[in-house]
Amino acid sequence: xxxxxxxxxxxxxxxxxxxxxxxxxxxxxxxxxxxxxxxxxxxxxxxxxxxxxxxxxxxxxxxxxxxxxxxxxxxxxxxxxxxxxxxxxxxxxxxxxxxxxxxxxxxxxxxxxxxxxxxxxxxxxxxxxxxxxxxxxxxxxxxxxxxxxxxxxxxxxxxxxxxxxxxxxxxxxxxxxxxxxxxxxxxxxxxxxxxxxxxxxxxxxxxxxxxxxxxxxxxxxxxxxxxxxxxxxxxx
Numbered sequence: 652x653x654x655x656x657x658x659x660x661x662x663x664x665x666x667x668x669x670x671x672x673x674x675x676x677x678x679x680x681x682x683x684x685x686x687x688x689x690x691x692x693x694x695x696x697x698x699x700x701x702x703x704x705x706x707x708x709x710x711x712x713x714x715x716x717x718x719x720x721x722x723x724x725x726x727x728x729x730x731x732x733x734x735x736x737x738x739x740x741x742x743x744x745x746x747x748x749x750x751x752x753x754x755x756x757x758x759x760x761x762x763x764x765x766x767x768x769x770x771x772x773x774x775x776x777x778x779x780x781x782x783x784x785x786x787x788x789x790x791x792x793x794x795x796x797x798x799x800x801x802x803x804x805x806x807x808x809x810x811x812x813x814x815x816x817x818x819x820x821x822x823x824x825x826x827x828x829x830x831x832x833x834x835x836x837x838x839x840x841x842x843x844x845x846x847x848x849x850x851x852x853x854x855x856x857x858x859x860x861x862x863x864x865x866x867x868x869x870x871x872x873x874x875x876x877x878x879x880x881x882x883x884x885x886x887x
Contacts (some may be wrong), residue, residue, distance in 0.1 A: 653826065657669050666667060667743070667879070671876060672706055672710040672859055673709075673713045675710070676704060676706060676710035676711050676714040677713070677714040677717050677718070679704055679712075679714075680695075680700065680711070680714045680715065680718065680720060681723070682840065683792045683854055684718070684723055684724075684734065684829065684833075685829060685832045685833050686833070687833050687883075687887070689734045690734065690775060691734055691735075691736035691737065691886045691887060692733055692734060692736050693733060693734045694730050694731060695715060695724065695731070695732040695733060695734065696724050696730070696731070697711050697712055697715070697732070710819055712733040715732045716788065720815070721822055721825045722735060722821075722822030722825050722826055723735055723822075723825060723826075724831060736886050736887070737826060737829060737830060737880060737886065737887040738880065738885065738886050738887075739876075739877040739880050739881065740749060741826070742826060742827075742830070742873060742876040742877055742880060743877065744874055745821055745822070745823045745826060746823060746869055746870075746872055746873040746876070747820055747869075747873075748823075749818065749821050749823040749869060750865065750866060750869035750870075751801075752806055752814060752817065752818045752821075753806060753818075753865045753869065754862050754865055754866065755809075755814070756805060756806045756807075756808060756809040756811075756814065757805060757808070757849075757853060757858065757861040757865055758851075758858050758861075759807045759809050759811075760808040760810070760838045761853060761856055761857075761858040762856065764808055764856075769850075769853070771804060772801075772804055772805070772808075772850050772853065773850060773856070775797070775800055775804050776801060776846050776847060776850050778797040778800070778801070779794065779797045779798050779801050779842065779843070779846050780843045780846070780847075781793075781797070782794040782797065783839045783842065783843050786838065786839050786840060786841070787837050787838065787839060788831075788837040788838070791831050791832060791837060792828075792832065793861065794830075794839065795824065795827065795828045795831060798824065798827075798842070799824035799828075801846060802813060802824070803818065803819065803870075805849070805853075806818045823872075826876070827872065827876050829887065830876050830879040830880055830887060833883070833887060834879050834882055834883060834887075836875075836878070836882065838875055838878075839875075840871045840874070840875055841871060842868065842871060842872075845864060845867055845868040845871060846866040848860075848867075849861060849864040849865055849868060852864050856880065
């Protein structure tokens with residue numbers, strides 16, 4: 652409370668909270684994509700989305716541009732923004748590219764991994780195990796984010812910014828997130844054991860063992876993502 656200029660007691664005004672319309676628009680469109688409100692290949696009209704959300708075109712444009720960078724939306728000549736169709740072949744190719752970069756990273760970094768790197772990797776491993784029980788995901792979003800962080804850390808062990816950036820641009824984890832969050836699937840496969848084996852192999856300095864573990868885990872991810880998309884009829 653404070654006194655006004657006449658000596659009376661008045662309530663202090665509440666603090667104004669800045670609302671980030673760009674972030675709100677991004678979350679709204681993204682949630683609509685995950686809810687499958689928009690079909691694969693469907694055009695996303697700027698004005699129509701802006702009218703529905705009750706904002707100007709600018710926040711929606713920013714949101715769609717961000718979703719393009721994440722691999723969930725694409726652009727087509729004469730059509731503007733469209734929902735990127737998620738197919739088994741796209742997931743397979745993305746996982747193969749992801750695996751190639753992870754295999755290169757562990758092979759090149761295996762002899763230079765520091766104790767602090769190993770400690771960080773162990774913490775990341777534990778975060779991927781916590782949301783899993785008996786091969787099922789108890790919290791899909793928590794697992795997917797932890798899994799992304801774990802694999803990005805593996806690539807970052809190399810200390811090559813170009814490789815790390817290229818890996819992130821693949822958007823493999825974003826595509827997996829779309830497949831899992833859009834559908835009623837929660838299978839984790841043998842991910843916990845596979846992640847544990849990757850860390851153990853790196854700790855042992857065994858490059859061939861680490862490569863084998865990374866390859867197996869990538870195949871598991873590819874299989875689970877493909878099965879999820881096939882549940883949706885082969886395209887998501």
